[in-house]
Amino acid sequence: MTLSRRDFLKLATLLSASAALNACAPALRRLTDDLPAVPWSPLSMADFTALNRITFGARVEERARLAEIGLANYIEEQLDYEAINDLTLDLQLSTFNTLTMSANEIEAVTNQLFDGYDRERPINELRQATFLRQLYSKRQLYEVMVDFWSDHFNIFIEKEPCFYLKTVDDRDVIRKHALGNFRDLVWASAHSPAMLTYLDNQANVKGTPNENYARELMELHTLGVEGGYSQNDVMQLARCLTGWSVKEHFWLGDFVFKQDQHEPGEKNVLGLAIQEAGQSEAEQVIEHLALHPSTAKFISTKLARRFIADEPPQEIIEKAAQTFLATKGDIKSVLRVILLEGLAFVQPKYKRPLNFVLSALRMLNVETDGVAMHDPLMQMGQMYFNWTTPDGYPDTSDAWQGNLMPRWQFAFELIRNELPKTKHNLNALLDVASTGSLHTDVDSLTSLLLGTPLDRLTRDGMIDTVHSAGATEEETLQIIAASLIASPAFQWR
């Protein structure tokens, strides 16, 4: 259950007014809280792992769906995300007004009272919405891709004026194109006021160009650092990008090309002679960069790293890159290669903090508004839009190991129900399968969290250890639940 009583009433009214009740059936099922008869469908470890890559953590109903239709169909269903009904979530987010506003309107909100609350409101709403989407959206693969591109086109939200511009970037750049076309995505990002100000291009004017955005556009967004460009290409692209800026007065925060700040003359980027043509100079380069073979390889490698392994197999990268070029940057087609063919080569990946928190909450069917996760995620080092440099949060296992303490703290606080407005109901979850014995309850919990029960010796040893530390029967289950979340096994996806 994710909705408050008020939301329930709102939804019920809406549903009764709707002629297409059947289309809303999944949302209704969730509201009535009826978990599938088999509490967590048995999946092979391969499918369980795959599901944990495609989603932010295998929820009970997703396990059931995957068991029902098989992995390939599940991937197709997730790729066709627009056909997935997400009404419950949409309703939950409908009170976050800034999500749908223009930059100018959001800026007005932040300026209303000149107090801290309004300054923080767009940031808070965006962070909370992102969390709720990742936690509750049924369009999980889409949300995983939104997260991927948010890293790839990272923007540090605290850099002025990104605190109000990032909301627009999130909606009109990342979310709009997350499963669309890469060329459109990089094009939109290049015209995004948040990106231009984050990487100082709003100050890139003729004379002595500011190279910051030009460099990261090639190094991080398209070709990759080994993609075959030179310092001279950076300087030439920076010249093309002079005058790409952001409106500062009426309709504050919109993109603007300032012709009077644009550097005249011919430019030459990556061997392309660019005739003097104002705004379209950089656009010609972006077209070239977006579908460059180095870009295809770079993007395919990063996607394979996210879904398959820290060191993904070369043949999958090659095939994904060819598909990227053949389809002119169609993200779904590239993903199909990586998921349908690549997941067979999956290697364990250490969960990033967000993934760790979300998977625990999703697997235990926790109810929360997400606010309580702010502090733990800060301590673990992965609060949304809080990475200062343009490379985005790291995506390899070694980057995240070595700070177990906040993860342990989170696990125990969660199970003790100490996180504000965050409730799990372990007993309700276990009741479906419980025989009343602690041993079977522990088995249920382990197969829920790790995909499969522990062997008998390990399980019994664990129970004995906690018992002999003085825990009662009920405490034992709690301590074990927390320890499973804190365990090495749960840190890996």
Place this chain on the structure above:
Amino acid sequence: MLETLPMLQQIPTKTWMPRLSFAPKNTAPRGDTLVVVFLRGAADVLNMVVPHGEDAYYALRPTLGIARPDNGRKMKDERVVNLDGFFGFHPNMSSLLEAWQSGQLAIIHACGAPDESRSHFKAMELMERGVDDERGPASGWIGRHLATLNTGNSSPLRAVGMGTRPQRSLSGSVPVSALRSIADFHLGGDVRALQQMRAALSYVYQNDELGQDTLSIMDTLQKLDPLNYQSPITNYPDTEFGLALKQTAMLIKAEVGLEVSAIDLGGWDTHFTQGSLNGIMPNLMKDLGEGLAAFHADMADHMSKLTTVTMSEFGRRAYENGSLGTDHGHGSMMMVLGGNVDGGKVHGQWPGLEDGQLIGPGDLAVTTDYRDVLSEVLVKRLNNQATSDVFPEYRPVIRNIMK
């Protein structure tokens, strides 16, 4: 039906961890505690330690340049703090003057790495791994130092990365822990619950080095009573950097076996209005200068066994850009603070800032490889002679920066 897992501990643990195994080749007693401060984002070293004796500096930086020490038209705190007649501190680093004058601070200018990509991410990675290109070990140079030297110290706090994630330079076969705040390092709950949690964690992490290490640190730190630690020095900056230095001081004084502390000070990527006397870059210099000065004062009784090194992935372009910032450059600078440095001196060969002297698009040249400085610290202060393991395929030149 369900497959069962053989053992909880056999679900991926260290076999999946990209750790490089070295058997310690050498045995030597513990040397200094090494503190490595990484200025992330490419610090503008030309404005930190200003070559005020060079006319080209003022020609290249009409707006950002800091006035000569003898410029009578400027207030005293708007001028370079002279060090040796040619170089001088930015006024926001004047707090380091005392360490300089006491001979415990050395500067190595025009220092850096050969990589010319001008990519933060590539340059940082190569520098933290201590290598020239993608080849070579994936572990970090500090990690390899710890792994190749047996000092008889098995403390879980042998190496600590201050922050939420351990620095790349620390990765290697020796367990390393990230420590954001000593005070946060506890599980919560009452004594009874704590015992139960500790027992359970100890069980699930029985075959996991990192988890065992974290548990030991938890136990060690609990005994330290961190909440009641009072530093005699109160002017640490109230920043993450100040906190990291203060906690390093606390761990050294508590004698918990700390050999290396890695600390980051980020935010130096100033393409836009970086500021000359006020602004982003000068604020960072203040944080750096005041932090190190407080640390130096706090650790006065420990200086004979302490070496602190600062580094940055590269420097910034010699000329300012059109938006009053600086773009990515090449040559950088290092500082070494300790009881055994040949201090009060700017080391290294100054390549100059004239047209024919700058390299690439207009950058300070590198005349001292950063590994020369680190190697000398390793050999002379940390008792590690195996610099060829720490910096594979590099032959350091000893520059006599350390006594």
